[in-house]
Amino acid sequence: MDGNGRWATRRGLPRETGHRAGAGAVRRVAEAAYRLGIGTLTLFAFSGDNWRRPAREVNHLLALFEDYLRSAKDECVEHGIRLGVIGRRDRFPESLRAAAESAEVATSGGTAMRLRIALDYSGRAAILRAARRLRENGAVTVEAFSQLLAEVTSADGAAADVDLLIRTGGEKRLSDFMLWECAYAEMIFTDRMWPDFEASDLQAALEEFQVRERRFGRIPTEGDHGCAALLSPAATPAAVAPAPVIPRADHE
Numbered sequence: 001m002d003g004n005g006r007w008a009t010r011r012g013l014p015r016e017t018g019h020r021a022g023a024g025a026v027r028r029v030a031e032a033a034y035r036l037g038i039g040t041l042t043l044f045a046f047s048g049d050n051w052r053r054p055a056r057e058v059n060h061l062l063a064l065f066e067d068y069l070r071s072a073k074d075e076c077v078e079h080g081i082r083l084g085v086i087g088r089r090d091r092f093p094e095s096l097r098a099a100a101e102s103a104e105v106a107t108s109g110g111t112a113m114r115l116r117i118a119l120d121y122s123g124r125a126a127i128l129r130a131a132r133r134l135r136e137n138g139a140v141t142v143e144a145f146s147q148l149l150a151e152v153t154s155a156d157g158a159a160a161d162v163d164l165l166i167r168t169g170g171e172k173r174l175s176d177f178m179l180w181e182c183a184y185a186e187m188i189f190t191d192r193m194w195p196d197f198e199a200s201d202l203q204a205a206l207e208e209f210q211v212r213e214r215r216f217g218r219i220p221t222e223g224d225h226g227c228a229a230l231l232s233p234a235a236t237p238a239a240v241a242p243a244p245v246i247p248r249a250d251h252e
């Protein structure tokens with residue numbers, strides 16, 4: 001979700017105002033994803049390296065995350081959305097940790113969509129966590145490591161593989177986001193600043209995704225068209241963005 005800072009600076013506003021506007025986009029995009037029938041939406045809100053920002057900005061962001069987790073909880077329960085946080089939590093203030101746990105407990109029965117906020121998240125750290133567990137387990141084999149990686153990267157039970165990664169704000173990097181899970185992710189980079197990202201941008205990205213040819217190393221056979229025909233056999237329906245055409249009536 002890049003571009004909050006620049007969005008604000010270009011308007012002569014403090015960066016914090018950009019993050020607040022970014023929180024508005026989080027609500028819009030989460031609602032659009034739900035209406036479009038997306039199984040899992042993971043939003044990269046704060047990386048392990050974002051602690052390097054000035055304390056004032058970090059504190060503002062932490063307060064925004066807490067506010068979001070508290071205020072989105074009831075709406076998620078109402079719509080069957082399972083809300084969760086991925087990343088480490090031991091560096092959070094206690095109140096943010098409590099807000100995350102409370103949202104997760106309250107929405108744990110949700111099956112309509114998974115909404116995950118990546119906070120203090122590092123893809124490398126997740127891989128190293130699996131390596132540490134491997135050492136503790138004793139059985140240092142490739143199979144054991146692969147199994148532990150699968151456990152670590154889908155610890156909350158969500159499908160591990162990312163199908164589509166959208167990066168806003170003109171950045172064209174992975175920046176330590178879901179390194180293992182993005183092995184076969186389709187990527188879309190847009191210059192749109194995150195606070196300006198609309199439901200129509202998500203819809204457009206899904207439409208582009210649907211005509212991408214995903215081969216997973218195979219040679220396409222006659223009759224294969226676009227990603228829908230070439231989905232990984234390992235991909236579960238929850239990991240796959242289905243046709244973004246049928247709005248949910250109960251959300252209109």
Ligand code: FPP
Nearest residue numbers: 001002003004005006019022023026045068
């Ligand atoms: C990176 O771009 C963005 C962040 C570190 C913060 C993302 C936070 C939000 C979208 C706010 C609300 C989030 C939730 C989950 C309620 P940047 O803003 O540093 O942009 P820049 O590249 O323009 O400086």
